[in-house]
């Protein structure tokens with residue numbers, strides 16, 4: 651059954667009612683287009699009864715789409731006015747789905763527990779914290795199997811990038827620890843209010859069941875990744891010197907892991923970084 655979703659007029663009315671001036675700091679650009687909302691829900695393959703966590707529900711555009719698909723939604727919103735209004739909006743526009751919504755008024759980056767274990771993450775992420783939020787939720791909620799997020803185009807392409815690509819970087823390697831990622835279509839900036847000055851892209855992920863190692867290995871791997879991309883033009887022998895003490899020690903560690911010391915970080919896959927971390931505790 652199709653619910654009433656939020657269009658330009660509804661968004662304007664809600665913003666006026668709440669006296670909301672969208673802030674850049676919180677990445678507040680609200681979706682005003684029902685087709686985009688239904689597209690995100692479709693790409694995410696949300697099934698009736700799924701437990702979905704949504705980060706930053708804002709005025710509720712995507713939340714209503716998720717509820718329309720029959721999901722149980724936990725929505726985490728940092729802005730108190732928006733968090734307080736969301737149940738009211740849903741009670742008005744989708745009364746039958748109201749019991750399927752739980753709103754948590756908090757900073758998503760501070761959340762380590764939710765009332766239910768979410769299986770999917772679906773969000774139009776606040777752009778300034780999109781990568782940290784994704785990594786945080788994948789780390790803290792092992793129940794998450796898959797997700798679709800809308801992010802700034804450059805960020806989305808970086809997250810999904812493969813070794814050797816120009817935009818391959820620390821976010822690509824870290825994201826790969828948790829799952830496989832793909833971009834799933836671009837989104838016009840015109841479907842937001844206010845219109846942002848960047849383009850957007852959908853990114854889909856599926857969690858992998860064969861992560862390279864435990865938490866300890868993850869932390870060591872991520873430290874190597876950070877060092878390697880901090881100085882991305884340097885060879886690994888140089889870039890990893892701060893981690894291992896000096897260039898010769900870095901070179902020895904790389905050779906022990908079967909990695910040429912004259913390569914650069916952008917040429918290593920996650921498996922290489924993880925093998926290095928496992929072979930030579932820094």
Ligand code: SAM
Pocket residue numbers: 676677678679680681682705706707708709710711712713726727728729732756757758759773774775776777779
């Ligand atoms: N989902 C809505 C939509 O599609 O119209 C709003 C998306 S808007 C791009 C991002 C939302 O995230 C805003 O509502 C903002 O207040 C919220 N937000 C920003 N930083 C946050 C954080 N650290 N934790 C939770 N929510 C946050």
